[in-house]
Amino acid sequence: MYERGDLFNPACGTRVVLDRIGDKWTALAVLLLQHGPLRFTELRDGIGRVAPKVLTQTLRRLERDGLVTREVFAEVPPRVVYALTPMGRSLITPLTTVSNWAEEHINAINTAQSQYDATV
Amino acid sequence: MYERGDLFNPACGTRVVLDRIGDKWTALAVLLLQHGPLRFTELRDGIGRVAPKVLTQTLRRLERDGLVTREVFAEVPPRVVYALTPMGRSLITPLTTVSNWAEEHINAINTAQSQYDATV
DNA sequence: CTGAATCCAGAACGATACTG
DNA sequence: CAGTATCGTTCTGGATTCAG
Numbered sequence: 001m002y003e004r005g006d007l008f009n010p011a012c013g014t015r016v017v018l019d020r021i022g023d024k025w026t027a028l029a030v031l032l033l034q035h036g037p038l039r040f041t042e043l044r045d046g047i048g049r050v051a052p053k054v055l056t057q058t059l060r061r062l063e064r065d066g067l068v069t070r071e072v073f074a075e076v077p078p079r080v081v082y083a084l085t086p087m088g089r090s091l092i093t094p095l096t097t098v099s100n101w102a103e104e105h106i107n108a109i110n111t112a113q114s115q116y117d118a119t120v
Numbered sequence: 121m122y123e124r125g126d127l128f129n130p131a132c133g134t135r136v137v138l139d140r141i142g143d144k145w146t147a148l149a150v151l152l153l154q155h156g157p158l159r160f161t162e163l164r165d166g167i168g169r170v171a172p173k174v175l176t177q178t179l180r181r182l183e184r185d186g187l188v189t190r191e192v193f194a195e196v197p198p199r200v201v202y203a204l205t206p207m208g209r210s211l212i213t214p215l216t217t218v219s220n221w222a223e224e225h226i227n228a229i230n231t232a233q234s235q236y237d238a239t240v
Numbered sequence: 241c242t243g244a245a246t247c248c249a250g251a252a253c254g255a256t257a258c259t260g
Numbered sequence: 261c262a263g264t265a266t267c268g269t270t271c272t273g274g275a276t277t278c279a280g
Contacts, residue, residue: 054252
């Protein structure tokens, strides 16, 4: 069992979660799902330019983590619906906290980057 | 100027910030600096096993973003001290929010992963 | 002590074509 | 429709060595 505060431990929960939400499409997928279930194509279109292989990887990881459910309907054409689990929904809050901070500071960050680059 | 909510925009602030704190050592470095300035070696030892090149990259990016200051003392041997800027300190709160969520759910995530793997 | 230089392995991401 | 298969590129992180 993992013990809190063990930041040196590679299995540190914070690191695992940051690894996950830090990849390119995971956060976006979760935020897209916050208002209800979506099909594969709806997620793909909502995200924009993402290769189907990569979107599948993203969703499989979320499913494996217990954050998203995947429901397959045996129809023709097939229909697959993704939805957040309760744990997935609980992730919205911390994600929004980071998102709000980001939106509030992105202009300052961009400015800082420009100034830094000008000195180099 | 970036407009909020434009999640499709690759320059989306949320994406930029998640990219940054999602890399391997950035969050850890910021958290280590939250209680005061540290030298290069202190950060390296605090993080554990990290190549100097990678730690330098991490700190340079944070400096470029305006989140960390780098102060060089012209001594022998040289001394370089890193510290959080006000904006860097303001990042502690959202980072802690995510960290808390992670610590609260990491056991559930590990369990979900084990169950998922058992079915595949 | 603080890093810069170099080389390397692996992962992430992407483009495209194809299938049940 | 919802993927899988394949191939290729780019990026990240790591090990090691050397320098001011």
